[in-house]
Amino acid sequence: YESRNNKPKKKAEKRLRLPRVSFLTKSEVDHLEDGYRWRKYGQKAVKNSPYPRSYYRCTTPKCGVKKRVERSYQDPSTVITTYEGQHTHHSPASLRGSAAHLFMPPGFHGLPPPHLMPPGVFHPELMSMMRMPYPSPNMHLLSVPPPPHHHPTSHPMAGTLQQHYFTDYALLQDLSPSTMPNNP
DNA sequence: CGGATTTGACCCGCGC
DNA sequence: GCGCGGGTCAAATCCG
Numbered sequence: 001y002e003s004r005n006n007k008p009k010k011k012a013e014k015r016l017r018l019p020r021v022s023f024l025t026k027s028e029v030d031h032l033e034d035g036y037r038w039r040k041y042g043q044k045a046v047k048n049s050p051y052p053r054s055y056y057r058c059t060t061p062k063c064g065v066k067k068r069v070e071r072s073y074q075d076p077s078t079v080i081t082t083y084e085g086q087h088t089h090h091s092p093a094s095l096r097g098s099a100a101h102l103f104m105p106p107g108f109h110g111l112p113p114p115h116l117m118p119p120g121v122f123h124p125e126l127m128s129m130m131r132m133p134y135p136s137p138n139m140h141l142l143s144v145p146p147p148p149h150h151h152p153t154s155h156p157m158a159g160t161l162q163q164h165y166f167t168d169y170a171l172l173q174d175l176s177p178s179t180m181p182n183n184p
Numbered sequence: 185c186g187g188a189t190t191t192g193a194c195c196c197g198c199g200c
Numbered sequence: 201g202c203g204c205g206g207g208t209c210a211a212a213t214c215c216g
Binding site for chain 3: 041042044045046047053055068
């Protein structure tokens with residue numbers, strides 16, 4: 001680890017913090033499928049928690065979307081997935097048969113307001129599309145083609161043990177991680 | 185062999 | 201300055 005200080009000061013690019021969105025998902029597995037490919041680049045212990053936090057980066061070049069995954073220590077049955085940044089590409093899971101990007105939650109325009117979304121089966125792939133950093137006035141989805149066929153009951157992961165139930169979501173833009181809306 | 189993961193070291197901001 | 205906490209790097213390692 002000799003040459004870490006030899007950074008040729010790359011034009012003083014500020015490490016700007018992109019807006020982040022977090023999701024709470026009841027899941028047995030830590031890393032949820034969301035239609036994108038990620039490479040893990042770190043893992044750190046979380047203070048006051050027995051569960052670690054994993055750091056992922058989108059594997060697509062030029063796409064610097066990051067993702068942090070940790071299990072809630074207050075409710076070990078839920079995982080906290082935090083996305084940071086916008087994908088510069090489509091989800092690689094846009095293959096036929098994938099239910100990703102087939103529908104949007106009702107009233108989805110920009111950032112979801114702080115009221116709960118209707119409960120239902122949680123689609124992490126759908127979740128990964130909710131990446132609008134700011135609520136633009138007349139924002140519509142980037143390029144979501146109209147669904148040719150809609151199979152509401154055919155989950156893309158049917159057959160696996162992963163059953164992600166949407167429980168709640170939180171917008172933790174710059175909040176401290178200690179503000180979980182979970183009163184003991 | 186190539187790409188992803190593991191894992192300790194390193195970086196940085198901040199509070200004291 | 202020092203330690204701590206969060207975040208990242210990268211060599212070693214794993215795995216298909």
